[in-house]
Amino acid sequence: MVEHRGRKGEFNVIQPVATIPGARLAPPASLGADEVETWRSIVASMPADWFNTCAFMLRCLVAHIANAETLSVTVADFRCTKDIRKHLQEFNRLTAMLNRETTAVTNLSQKLRLAPRAKYTMERSTNIKSHTPNTPRPWDIRHDSPDAS
Secondary structure (H helix, E strand, C coil): CCCCCCCCCCCCCCCCCCCCCCCCCCCCCCCCHHHHHHHHHHHHCCCCCCCCCCHHHHHHHHHHHHHHHHHHHHHHHHHHHCCCCCCHHHHHHHHHHHHHHHHHHHHHHHHCCCCHHHHCCHHHHHHHHHCCCCCCCHHHCCCCCCCCC
16 A cells, blocks of 8 residues: 655645536625626626636636725725824725735736737737728828828
């Protein structure tokens, strides 16, 4: 019998997600109501099979978005109700937390390729460029040039 050395890991953290082809990825049952709404809006904005291999990253993104929304409301309330000069340390702590959440949202959005430019393939962008007319730009036209009317 071969004994494996080292700590025994738990491999149930990342579980495969089974989806029907063409169906949208359903939100996990562990999400709150505001997170379900965010999940559905993100999933609806991308092609149907976009998140099939990275649902755990989408779950993290949704959690960071919820945290960022909560912190931004807290910072706004703090600005309205308290004298910031007296509570500057607390205000700095809140804004640092908001900055961390915003950075996490940005990084995960990039990793999941959620930016509009990620939907364009190299081939499609080449096609779009080839269909753009090759006429002179208005700022390139000079009054003394022969092309000017």
